[in-house]
Amino acid sequence: MKRPPGFLEGLRLDRALKLVWQASPKWTVVGFASLVVQSIVPLATVYVFKRVVDSLTAPDGFSSGEPGFTALLYLLVTAFGLAVVGSLATAVLGYANDIQSHLVADHMQRLVQAKSIDMDLAYYEHPRYYDKLHRAQREAPSRPLRIISELSSLALNGLTLAGALLFLFAFNGYVVLALFAAAIPVLVYRIKYADALYQLFGEKAASERLSGYFNQVLTTAADAKEVRAFGFGPLLVGRFTALRTKIRGDLQRISRQGYRRQFITESTAALAGFGALAFIAYAALQKSITLGEVALYFGAFQVAIGSLRPTLSGLAALYENNLFLSTFYEFLDVPQRVEEPSQPRPMPRPWRSGLRVEAVSFRYPGTDRPILDNVGLTVRPGEIVALVGRNGSGKTTLTKLLCRLYDPDSGRITVEGHDLREFATRDLRGEISVVYQDFGRYHISARDNIVLGRPELPPGDPAIVQAARWAGIHETLTRLPQGYDTVMSRTFADGAELSIGQWQKLALARAFVRDSQLILLDEPTSSLDAASEFKFFEKFREMAQGRAALMISHRFSTVRLADRIYVLDGGRVVEEGDHDELVALDGLYAQLYRQQASYYDQRKPLSAAKRVAFS
Numbered sequence: 327m328k329r330p331p332g333f334l335e336g337l338r339l340d341r342a343l344k345l346v347w348q349a350s351p352k353w354t355v356v357g358f359a360s361l362v363v364q365s366i367v368p369l370a371t372v373y374v375f376k377r378v379v380d381s382l383t384a385p386d387g388f389s390s391g392e393p394g395f396t397a398l399l400y401l402l403v404t405a406f407g408l409a410v411v412g413s414l415a416t417a418v419l420g421y422a423n424d425i426q427s428h429l430v431a432d433h434m435q436r437l438v439q440a441k442s443i444d445m446d447l448a449y450y451e452h453p454r455y456y457d458k459l460h461r462a463q464r465e466a467p468s469r470p471l472r473i474i475s476e477l478s479s480l481a482l483n484g485l486t487l488a489g490a491l492l493f494l495f496a497f498n499g500y501v502v503l504a505l506f507a508a509a510i511p512v513l514v515y516r517i518k519y520a521d522a523l524y525q526l527f528g529e530k531a532a533s534e535r536l537s538g539y540f541n542q543v544l545t546t547a548a549d550a551k552e553v554r555a556f557g558f559g560p561l562l563v564g565r566f567t568a569l570r571t572k573i574r575g576d577l578q579r580i581s582r583q584g585y586r587r588q589f590i591t592e593s594t595a596a597l598a599g600f601g602a603l604a605f606i607a608y609a610a611l612q613k614s615i616t617l618g619e620v621a622l623y624f625g626a627f628q629v630a631i632g633s634l635r636p637t638l639s640g641l642a643a644l645y646e647n648n649l650f651l652s653t654f655y656e657f658l659d660v661p662q663r664v665e666e667p668s669q670p671r672p673m674p675r676p677w678r679s680g681l682r683v684e685a686v687s688f689r690y691p692g693t694d695r696p697i698l699d700n701v702g703l704t705v706r707p708g709e710i711v712a713l714v715g716r717n718g719s720g721k722t723t724l725t726k727l728l729c730r731l732y733d734p735d736s737g738r739i740t741v742e743g744h745d746l747r748e749f750a751t752r753d754l755r756g757e758i759s760v761v762y763q764d765f766g767r768y769h770i771s772a773r774d775n776i777v778l779g780r781p782e783l784p785p786g787d788p789a790i791v792q793a794a795r796w797a798g799i800h801e802t803l804t805r806l807p808q809g810y811d812t813v814m815s816r817t818f819a820d821g822a823e824l825s826i827g828q829w830q831k832l833a834l835a836r837a838f839v840r841d842s843q844l845i846l847l848d849e850p851t852s853s854l855d856a857a858s859e860f861k862f863f864e865k866f867r868e869m870a871q872g873r874a875a876l877m878i879s880h881r882f883s884t885v886r887l888a889d890r891i892y893v894l895d896g897g898r899v900v901e902e903g904d905h906d907e908l909v910a911l912d913g914l915y916a917q918l919y920r921q922q923a924s925y926y927d928q929r930k931p932l933s934a935a936k937r938v939a940f941s
């Protein structure tokens with residue numbers, strides 16, 4: 327985590343002001359205008375009262391009859407009017423602040439979302455990314471407005487302080503100096519406190535997230551079954567409590583330190599203050615100043631002390647708020663690793679030679695184990711290619727590289743002979759229909775679940791039903807209470823819940839609705855029953871016609887239908903051919919195939935079959 331940026335850098339407010347302005351120019355103007363009115367009203371009131379006093383004491387003033395009294399009335403009405411305007415400005419300012427606080431928080435949330443969408447997938451595997459995100463979302467949103475309100479009260483108090491200091495300066499420069507000397511330690515320690523707090527928030531982001539995670543497991547539907555079935559709720563509650571106790575303890579420690587320092591520095595400041603008062607009194611006793619001046623200086627002194635405190639704490643708060651806001655900028659400034667080309671190549675349509683993976687090696691960022699090692703394969707349009715291999719052999723990793731969620735460390739992947747890096751990622755991904763192994767289940771209507779695959783599609787487009795038919799989910803959807811418009815979760819009113827296999831079909835429909843040239847399926851039938859799987863492949867060839875299809879599967883009933891099969895082992899392509907060729911080769915494929923086939927072919931009890939499978 328970054329060190330605090332230093333006092334002056336910490337008071338750079340341009341980005342904060344810009345955030346507030348961008349969130350709502352209108353309400354910023356309204357707020358600023360009411361602030362100006364609010365600060366003018368007291369001065370104007372003083373002026374009106376000066377006119378009242380002047381007129382009362384003037385020889386031809388109000389005392390000389392009716393017209394004079396009317397003029398006095400006018401002045402009093404003006405003063406009343408000013409008071410009303412002042413109250414109105416206060417109310418409008420409060421209202422503007424309320425509205426702005428929501429607008430600014432939403433605006434910042436949108437910025438975080440926009441950045442998250444563009445962020446490399448690699449960041450989602452980085453604890454530091456989550457810490458940054460957590461802080462950007464949790465600490466930042468309230469800060470810009472707090473900065474604005476600190477700034478305005480700082481301006482008001484600062485002006486008052488400057489005036490009072492001018493008076494005091496006329497009396498004695500040393501008194502002013504003493505006041506400042508006493509004030510500086512107060513400020514220094516407030517800044518240090520803000521730094522310590524910021525540092526602590528950085529350090530505890532990970533434990534905060536972990537405690538948040540335990541809370542989520544305990545309170546959301548996703549894990550509710552296992553929490554109950556295994557009864558591990560109390561265990562997680564215990565871990566949650568331990569984490570919170572530690573976090574609270576650290577916060578209390580910093581807070582205790584802060585208040586101790588505040589007590590010491592403020593006592594010193596009070597000492598300096600009373601010293602200065604004693605000095606004024608001494609001057610009066612020496613008769614070097616008049617009683618009137620004593621009253622004036624005492625008054626000025628009270629005002630100076632009264633406005634010095636809020637000015638100092640205003641400065642410190644400004645610093646602290648800006649410091650915490652810096653976590654938000656840090657998040658927005660995270661660089662992109664999967665780079666967009668400056669001159670993207672237009673995506674060819676239709677593909678003729680298709681997709682080639684050429685000598686690709688890859689390890690996940692921040693790790694040193696090679697996951698793909700010199701992998702080469704080809705998928706031509708009109709061809710269904712299968713990729714098989716044991717768990718962890720790198721199949722899913724390859725699909726992520728094809729979608730350019732990561733770039734290879736060496737080698738290249740090409741479409742029509744051009745490196746994927748030459749295309750805009752948006753254009754490339756636009757040509758891919760993908761169903762990931764851990765496909766998404768979105769708590770929106772079934773129709774929307776499909777439309778997400780092609781967001782520009784109008785909700786009534788026949789392509790939606792066509793995709794659902796291909797995926798074998800159309801009949802199920804029509805039987806739901808609101809048909810395609812039923813919300814796919816019982817968390818929301820009138821929702822319905824699908825089975826896992828039905829969810830998988832919905833994910834397939836989402837991919838199939840897309841007008842793409844590459845179909846990428848990672849275990850597309852893992853949850854389908856035998857009949858559904860059979861039907862799926864009956865339709866798949868028709869659906870995939872003219873497109874390139876790459877399918878990953880552990881099910882040989884699926885794999886054997888492919889035109890070509892690649893066998894991946896430990897990140898390397900070890901075999902290639904169609905089903906019959908690979909069985910004849912009698913290598914890894916033949917071994918895996920026979921192991922699975924033995925479940926079906928041999929009428930053995932489970933224990934015996936297990937011995938075959940894992941031998």
Ligand SMILES: Nc1ncnc2c1ncn2[C@@H]1O[C@H](COP(=O)(O)OP(=O)(O)OP(=O)(O)O)[C@@H](O)[C@H]1O
Nearest residue numbers: 451690693697716717718719720721722723724763
């Ligand atoms: N995000 C990641 N960061 C670091 N390592 C990862 C990441 N994702 C996967 N791995 C590692 O890469 C290896 C290959 O994983 P991958 O998901 O590609 O396997 P797979 O062939 O799809 O396996 P399965 O058949 O179980 O789906 C695994 O050993 C895994 O630990």
Ligand SMILES: [Mg+2]
Nearest residue numbers: 721722723763
């Ligand atoms: Mg996988």
